[in-house]
Amino acid sequence: MSxxxxxxxxxxxxxxxxxxxxxxxxxxxxxxGYHKAKMQEIAARAGVANGTVYRYFPSKFLLATEIIGTKGxxxxxxxxxxxxxxxxxxxxxxxxxxxxxxxxxxxxxPLIRFRISEALAxxxxxxxxxxxxxxxxxxxxxxxxxxxxxxxxxRKGDIFLLAHIYYGILFGFLYCQELMFGKELTKIELxxxxxxxxxxxxxxxxxxxxxxxxxxx
Numbered sequence: 001m002s003x004x005x006x007x008x009x010x011x012x013x014x015x016x017x018x019x020x021x022x023x024x025x026x027x028x029x030x031x032x033g034y035h036k037a038k039m040q041e042i043a044a045r046a047g048v049a050n051g052t053v054y055r056y057f058p059s060k061f062l063l064a065t066e067i068i069g070t071k072g073x074x075x076x077x078x079x080x081x082x083x084x085x086x087x088x089x090x091x092x093x094x095x096x097x098x099x100x101x102x103x104x105x106x107x108x109x110p111l112i113r114f115r116i117s118e119a120l121a122x123x124x125x126x127x128x129x130x131x132x133x134x135x136x137x138x139x140x141x142x143x144x145x146x147x148x149x150x151x152x153x154x155r156k157g158d159i160f161l162l163a164h165i166y167y168g169i170l171f172g173f174l175y176c177q178e179l180m181f182g183k184e185l186t187k188i189e190l191x192x193x194x195x196x197x198x199x200x201x202x203x204x205x206x207x208x209x210x211x212x213x214x215x216x217x
Contacts, residue, residue: 017046017048017052017056018056020046020047020048021042021043021046021048021052021053021056021057021063022063022066022067023046024042024043024045024046025037025042025045025046025063025064025066025067026067026110026111026114027045027110028041028042028045029064029067029114029118030110030111030113030114033114033117033118034060034064034114034118034121034122034125037060039053039054039060039063042063061124061125064118064125065125065128065132067111067114067115068114068115068118068119068125068128068129068132068133089148089153090145090148090153090154090202091198091202093144093148094166094197094198094201094202095194095195095198097141097166097170098170098194098197098198099194101170101174102170102174102190102191102194105174105178105190109178109179112174112179113179115129115133116175116179134167137167138160138163138164138167139160139163141163141166141167142159142160142162142163142164145159145162145163145166146159165201166201169197169200169201170197173190173193173197174190177189177190178190
């Protein structure tokens with residue numbers, strides 16, 4: 001390795017180098033799958049030495065866990081914080097959440113496919129996927145929804161369960177329409193379902209008001 005290249009690599013910030021490794025791993029894992037992917041290939045794709053990859057991630061499992069468990073969660077949660085919950089009502093908040101969840105889907109699909117396929121094949125990765133990503137996403141949605149609940153805009157109830165249901169609707173459409181290519185038959189684009197999803201979640205599908213339970217009276 002030349003001295004100039006060595007100096008150049010030393011100038012790369014630690015966090016940037018780690019991100020480069022993670023991005024390279026996403027590409028290699030998506031192309032070859034978890035078992036067939038090699039750390040040497042990831043290092044080559046990231047433009048770093050093998051030892052550098054192992055310095056950040058001592059094993060392939062830990063690297064996969066980083067991708068499955070946290071990659072994407074931080075960006076999505078940050079986008080939620082930018083909505084300014086105190087300035088919008090629940091309908092607008094839910095629409096923005098859906099728009100950002102479905103946003104930039106073309107670039108995210110390889111990562112989503114990798115996460116789901118590997119999580120289904122490996123129990124340990126599945127646990128990390130739920131604990132470090134899904135549970136965090138749903139928990140943050142619940143925090144925001146609880147603000148509306150406290151203001152009396154949303155009815156009382158298990159707010160985490162309500163957030164879980166809402167996320168489940170979004171994920172269900174993403175899975176069926178994009179990952180399973182359902183839109184080839186239904187001709188339904190994700191952008192078309194946002195308003196109906198929010199309307200059904202907030203108001204239900206009944207044509208007449210539901211009779212209140214004794215607990216809600």
